[in-house]
Amino acid sequence: MTLAKALLHPAAKPLVFVLSLLPFAWLFYAAATQNLGANPQEHLIRSTGDWTLRFLCLTLAVTPVRVVAKLPTLQRFRRMLGLFTYFYVVLHLLAYSWFDQGFDWPEIAKDIAKRPFILVGFTAFLLLTPLAATSFNKAVKTMGAKRWQALHRLVYAVALLGILHFFWMRAAKNNFAEVAVYAAILAVLLGWRVKEALKKRASRKPAGTGGDARTARSAAVR
Numbered sequence: 555m556t557l558a559k560a561l562l563h564p565a566a567k568p569l570v571f572v573l574s575l576l577p578f579a580w581l582f583y584a585a586a587t588q589n590l591g592a593n594p595q596e597h598l599i600r601s602t603g604d605w606t607l608r609f610l611c612l613t614l615a616v617t618p619v620r621v622v623a624k625l626p627t628l629q630r631f632r633r634m635l636g637l638f639t640y641f642y643v644v645l646h647l648l649a650y651s652w653f654d655q656g657f658d659w660p661e662i663a664k665d666i667a668k669r670p671f672i673l674v675g676f677t678a679f680l681l682l683t684p685l686a687a688t689s690f691n692k693a694v695k696t697m698g699a700k701r702w703q704a705l706h707r708l709v710y711a712v713a714l715l716g717i718l719h720f721f722w723m724r725a726a727k728n729n730f731a732e733v734a735v736y737a738a739i740l741a742v743l744l745g746w747r748v749k750e751a752l753k754k755r756a757s758r759k760p761a762g763t764g765g766d767a768r769t770a771r772s773a774a775v776r
């Protein structure tokens with residue numbers, strides 16, 4: 555069976571769903587069996603942060619891999635991966651609110667205002683929320699494709715804020731190795747989109763007027 559066909563198999567989506575739940579299942583199991591190391595609370599905050607960033611990278615990788623590998627069927631997994639990004643960031647926020655702050659909401663508000671790296675992470679969370687809320691077909695219909703697409707470009711801001719959040723946190727420990735790896739992955743994924751957008755714009759110029767509003771809008775890469 556070719557990969558394109560395998561991606562269309564009825565079991566493919568449930569399989570991706572189960573695989574995406576495995577990090578959560580593992581963390582849950584390790585917490586229940588006290589296998590999270592010397593500082594389980596910190597471990598839970600950090601690993602949910604790591605998984606948020608990993609799912610963000612996976613979501614952003616769908617379109618470039620789909621185009622480069624000529625696998626249009628890959629697109630059907632993008633929404634699920636995006637929603638798992640949101641699932642892990644909600645767990646990350648909950649872990650922080652519980653273990654770092656004991657669900658003390660006034661303290662949480664103060665901490666967000668006081669620590670810039672938390673503020674950046676929280677802003678990324680706020681920007682992700684409307685994307686998760688409008689990830690369903692009905693929202694695309696209600697909003698119209700152009701407005702929906704424009705809103706969903708916020709994912710690029712989320713990626714930049716996510717990596718800034720990670721960088722800032724690790725800067726306090728002078729430990730940048732992992733941050734550099736994620737930054738490089740995101741640079742490739744976002745760079746590919748910029749390149750595609752410029753290519754499309756350039757290829758439209760000679761035939762048309764060279765820049766009417768419709769051309770510019772349709773040149774945008776999803």
Ligand code: HEM
Pocket residue numbers: 596599600601603604606607610643646647650654666672675676677678679682712716717719720723
């Ligand atoms: C899209 C949004 C976010 C992403 C991608 C993200 C990602 C990360 C990553 C990768 C880490 C480091 C994990 C490690 O060291 O291995 C981290 C740590 C952390 N994040 Fe986030 N995060 C986000 C949002 C938030 C939010 C909303 C909060 C709280 C309001 C938050 C609070 C924290 C805290 C407290 C740490 C641990 C700091 C420490 O242990 O010193 N993050 N996050």
